[in-house]
Amino acid sequence: MVRLSFPPSQGIDVVQKARRLTIIGLERALLLGVVLTSLLSSAYGQSRYATSDNLSGYVHWIELYDAANNRIAADMENPPPYSPATTCGRCHDFNTISHGWHFNSVDDTLHGRPGQPWIWSDPRTGTHLPLSYRDWDGTLDPDQLGISRWQMAAKFGGFLPGGGPGSTESLQQEVAPFNGSETIDRTHITGALPVDCMLCHHRPGSGYSPFVWTEQIEDQNFAFAPTAALGVGTVSGSTKRLKDDFDPAAEGAAKQLPQVQYEGERFRKDGKVFFDLIRTPENSSCYYCHSNISSNSVTGERWLHDDDVHLRAGFRCADCHRNGLEHHTVRGFEGEQLPAEASVASLSCQGCHVGDHSGQPLEMTGRMGAPRPQHKGLPPVHFEKMTCTACHSGPAVSPIAGRELNSIAHRLGTHVKRTGNELPGIVAPVIMPAAEFSGSSDEPPVTHQARYTPHRLMWPSYWGTIKDGTVTAMNPDQAYELVRKDLKVRREFTEELGEVKLSLSERTQLLGEDRARAKPEDWTAEEQKKIADAEEVARTSQVAERMGLALAAIEEAMPGTQSIYISGGQGFVRDQEGIKTIDAEELKNAADPYAWPLAHNVRPARQSLGATGCTECHSDQSLFFNAEIAPVGLLPNQQTTSIKSHVLQQADMERLGRWNQMFQGRSMFKVFGLLALAVAGLISLVMFSNHIGSLASRHR
Amino acid sequence: MPYELLNQPERPEKMSYSTLFLLLPTERQLDDLIHGSRWAADGGVSRSLPLAELLVSPVLFSDVLKFSLVAVLVLLILGAFFTLATNRRHVETRRRSWASLLVFVGFFGVVAILGATSFGSILQSEVMSGYALLAHVTAAGAFTFLLVAVSAMFLPRYSQLEEAFRFEHRWWLARWSAWLLMLSSLIVAGTMFLSMLPVLDTNGLRQVLEVHRYAGLATVISAVLTAAAIVCTRFGWR
Numbered sequence: 001m002v003r004l005s006f007p008p009s010q011g012i013d014v015v016q017k018a019r020r021l022t023i024i025g026l027e028r029a030l031l032l033g034v035v036l037t038s039l040l041s042s043a044y045g046q047s048r049y050a051t052s053d054n055l056s057g058y059v060h061w062i063e064l065y066d067a068a069n070n071r072i073a074a075d076m077e078n079p080p081p082y083s084p085a086t087t088c089g090r091c092h093d094f095n096t097i098s099h100g101w102h103f104n105s106v107d108d109t110l111h112g113r114p115g116q117p118w119i120w121s122d123p124r125t126g127t128h129l130p131l132s133y134r135d136w137d138g139t140l141d142p143d144q145l146g147i148s149r150w151q152m153a154a155k156f157g158g159f160l161p162g163g164g165p166g167s168t169e170s171l172q173q174e175v176a177p178f179n180g181s182e183t184i185d186r187t188h189i190t191g192a193l194p195v196d197c198m199l200c201h202h203r204p205g206s207g208y209s210p211f212v213w214t215e216q217i218e219d220q221n222f223a224f225a226p227t228a229a230l231g232v233g234t235v236s237g238s239t240k241r242l243k244d245d246f247d248p249a250a251e252g253a254a255k256q257l258p259q260v261q262y263e264g265e266r267f268r269k270d271g272k273v274f275f276d277l278i279r280t281p282e283n284s285s286c287y288y289c290h291s292n293i294s295s296n297s298v299t300g301e302r303w304l305h306d307d308d309v310h311l312r313a314g315f316r317c318a319d320c321h322r323n324g325l326e327h328h329t330v331r332g333f334e335g336e337q338l339p340a341e342a343s344v345a346s347l348s349c350q351g352c353h354v355g356d357h358s359g360q361p362l363e364m365t366g367r368m369g370a371p372r373p374q375h376k377g378l379p380p381v382h383f384e385k386m387t388c389t390a391c392h393s394g395p396a397v398s399p400i401a402g403r404e405l406n407s408i409a410h411r412l413g414t415h416v417k418r419t420g421n422e423l424p425g426i427v428a429p430v431i432m433p434a435a436e437f438s439g440s441s442d443e444p445p446v447t448h449q450a451r452y453t454p455h456r457l458m459w460p461s462y463w464g465t466i467k468d469g470t471v472t473a474m475n476p477d478q479a480y481e482l483v484r485k486d487l488k489v490r491r492e493f494t495e496e497l498g499e500v501k502l503s504l505s506e507r508t509q510l511l512g513e514d515r516a517r518a519k520p521e522d523w524t525a526e527e528q529k530k531i532a533d534a535e536e537v538a539r540t541s542q543v544a545e546r547m548g549l550a551l552a553a554i555e556e557a558m559p560g561t562q563s564i565y566i567s568g569g570q571g572f573v574r575d576q577e578g579i580k581t582i583d584a585e586e587l588k589n590a591a592d593p594y595a596w597p598l599a600h601n602v603r604p605a606r607q608s609l610g611a612t613g614c615t616e617c618h619s620d621q622s623l624f625f626n627a628e629i630a631p632v633g634l635l636p637n638q639q640t641t642s643i644k645s646h647v648l649q650q651a652d653m654e655r656l657g658r659w660n661q662m663f664q665g666r667s668m669f670k671v672f673g674l675l676a677l678a679v680a681g682l683i684s685l686v687m688f689s690n691h692i693g694s695l696a697s698r699h700r
Numbered sequence: 701m702p703y704e705l706l707n708q709p710e711r712p713e714k715m716s717y718s719t720l721f722l723l724l725p726t727e728r729q730l731d732d733l734i735h736g737s738r739w740a741a742d743g744g745v746s747r748s749l750p751l752a753e754l755l756v757s758p759v760l761f762s763d764v765l766k767f768s769l770v771a772v773l774v775l776l777i778l779g780a781f782f783t784l785a786t787n788r789r790h791v792e793t794r795r796r797s798w799a800s801l802l803v804f805v806g807f808f809g810v811v812a813i814l815g816a817t818s819f820g821s822i823l824q825s826e827v828m829s830g831y832a833l834l835a836h837v838t839a840a841g842a843f844t845f846l847l848v849a850v851s852a853m854f855l856p857r858y859s860q861l862e863e864a865f866r867f868e869h870r871w872w873l874a875r876w877s878a879w880l881l882m883l884s885s886l887i888v889a890g891t892m893f894l895s896m897l898p899v900l901d902t903n904g905l906r907q908v909l910e911v912h913r914y915a916g917l918a919t920v921i922s923a924v925l926t927a928a929a930i931v932c933t934r935f936g937w938r
Contacts, residue, residue: 373901375902380906652830670897672845673845676848679848680850680889684851684883688882
């Protein structure tokens with residue numbers, strides 16, 4: 001490969017040009033910068049920026065710059081927050097970096113293998129919608145739902161390294177309002193969601209706090225989040241409290257915006273600040289957004305769980321999930337190709353542990369001493385039918401797939417008491433054929449499709465409408481506006497919708513006047529049952545009534561449609577008696593769960609599926625085919641039907657049953673078969689010797 | 701270092717001569733088979749043994765299979781014409797006992813099932829799966845135990861047989877096709893059991909699978925020839 005780099009003076013010229021252009025207007029300068037960078041980068045395949053190239057790393061004593069590219073001093077009056085784009089972008093190709101995998105979710109061309117969706121949760125309406133801008137079958141496009149890019153940035157930006165839907169380019173995208181309702185967009189107040197390099201590149205223990213980053217995003221202090229998270233200054237105030245019609249340019253408006261107060265002692269005399277950063281992100285940085293924990297971890301059983309074997313062996317996440325300057329982080333599935341068409345075969349399980357031997361750096365097997373698996377006696381057909389992760393990754397299969405919590409969906413990091421049953425209900429592992437790849441950039445070979453792969457899975461719940469037999473999800477905010485009055489739910493849908501309290505007269509009717517006034521804990525078991533039964537009847541009636549009214553409100557607002565609430569694989573529509581349940585089959589794909597492959601934690605070989613023998617899977621009761629998956633329904637008392645994993649696998653259980661019979665008495669078969677073979681071989685040998693001897697004697 | 705040396709293609713991996721008769725694919729070739737033949741595409745083919753290349757390609761095996769089946773069919777037709785045309789009558793061989801007849805019929809039947817399920821699948825979809833695989837595995841068990849009975853049919857019984865019917869006096873095709881059938885059957889069954897034991901790793905198992913499928917082809921061909929020879933000798937045509 002030809003490597004070219006600019007002499008330092010040439011690089012400075014480009015920067016000076018950009019500086020001069022700031023007087024014309026920041027937007028035009030940025031545009032020129034983008035064009036220049038793109039042209040230069042694409043022409044030479046390398047960044048135009050100088051690099052130290054010393055493996056010891058670079059000690060970052062650097063000056064802080066604000067978004068307008070002005071240097072920040074600690075003693076400034078009303079100092080602006082620092083901008084990673086201008087501060088880090090002085091020496092790093094910020095434009096290229098900010099279009100990598102973590103930032104390009106709104107890009108049309110990059111889809112990749114289906115992954116974890118952004119789950120739009122509104123606990124007030126029982127809404128949990130899997131969203132993605134990528135073409136992942138089963139997710140909904142936020143643009144189609146009339147959810148603005150700004151809303152997405154505000155909702156999920158706390159667990160994003162910035163950019164993405166909140167980038168300047170993305171925020172310029174017009175999102176059509178849903179059914180005439182207004183889209184919520186406060187970009188004019190908050191500005192774009194800045195990319196914060198330090199979210200990933202901070203050294204753990206340096207004082208950088210991703211938790212503060214999230215808090216600032218939740219306060220809609222987009223521009224202030226990097227400063228507050230870095231700890232170089234404190235931020236007071238909240239943009240969230242400003243009204244939608246707030247004009248930041250108006251007289252006196254600046255006082256209402258958040259204020260920064262820099263920590264003077266963090267600045268050296270020459271005005272430089274120490275950034276304690278590292279080139280390769282540490283695991284804790286990845287974990288902030290990518291923690292997946294089983295529900296029992298939050299109820300005191302965390303100590304029972306081991307880490308991923310690779311991490312226990314000293315690996316970092318970024319050793320496999322690595323990237324070049326362009327930050328197209330390798331996801332690590334087989335058949336993955338980066339946008340530049342570079343193969344990263346050796347960064348998947350199979351590529352690293354089995355792989356090939358070509359001389360290409362990213363295709364060479366055995367990286368970092370990866371042992372080659374023996375799999376002695378395991379028929380190779382298993383590798384055609386299953387991914388490595390099917391046996392080695394995720395929680396071990398259990399009779400009922402367990403609940404999981406993850407950073408983004410359950411906002412792990414915020415300090416609250418959890419029960420493990422928080423919504424959205426995500427279950428794992430669900431072993432089923434991998435969802436097919438989408439998009440053209442990384443279409444895998446046919447052999448890599450539809451192999452058994454462990455998944456995480458969730459059932460969407462949302463309000464929608466039916467027209468011509470097709471269910472359309474509603475914008476969650478619009479749904480809230482329409483149903484809130486009738487649902488009478490302030491915070492938590494399931495809990496409040498099913499909350500009933502019998503009046504004194506009702507209790508008197510059931511228990512008599514004396515006992516009705518007694519404290520509940522003083523009631524006898526019989527009395528408690530009477531009350532519970534009566535509450536149950538009242539609850540059913542209340543749910544039917546409120547849901548019926550809420551569904552009617554939607555139908556009134558959207559004439560010509562039938563309203564529906566979908567939850568736990570079922571649909572609920574209005575009828576004369578309140579609400580009626582519609583099964584998933586009648587809803588086409590509208591109530592289907594969304595599943596995405598999981599790959600971690602990788603378990604030790606001796607804890608892998610099949611480690612104890614063939615019958616672990618090849619038996620009638622095997623959990624591989626018979627684990628139960630229970631849909632998570634949100635309506636109070638919703639009766640959902642558990643399904644066996646073989647249903648999702650679309651496995652031929654009759655054939656599997658016969659196949660399983662082959663494994664009964666397999667050990668005896670091996671013994672007798674080998675004996676038979678030995679006898680046959682011996683007889684043949686003796687007979688052949690006789691035959692040869694006889695022929696020889698004839699010739700003599 | 702001279703420029704020529706710098707531009708030498710990558711040194712081919714050492715062949716696994718010690719393992720299986722010089723002809724089996726190397727670990728790398730098997731990898732290419734599974735992960736796509738990038739190595740082969742960059743010039744690796746010319747550095748490998750041609751027959752090994754033949755062995756690693758499932759497409760080529762299906763071609764070999766088609767060619768072999770057609771060749772056997774042509775051979776049988778030509779043989780039948782030749783036999784009938786020359787019309788050299790021989791003494792009809794003595795009929796075997798009903799037990800041996802049963803064993804032979806059973807054995808040939810099982811071979812037919814094994815051949816149909818495996819080669820039929822390969823010809824149809826390149827892979828064996830589903831009910832075809834189930835039937836194949838079931839028949840394989842019967843094949844192993846019938847093999848003992850068939851081998852017992854070859855036991856020397858000079859005291860019981862007339863000199864003319866001694867094995868070494870039979871038609872050469874009957875004798876050598878029977879030996880080929882026994883040898884290939886032992887290899888087929890042996891490779892099957894070997895792959896069921898926790899002895900070989902994945903590459904070893906894949907190599908054994910290659911041996912298994914070619915030995916299986918040899919078994920089917922020799923079974924057809926043996927059956928033809930038996931028919932000829934029974935009717936006294938040879």
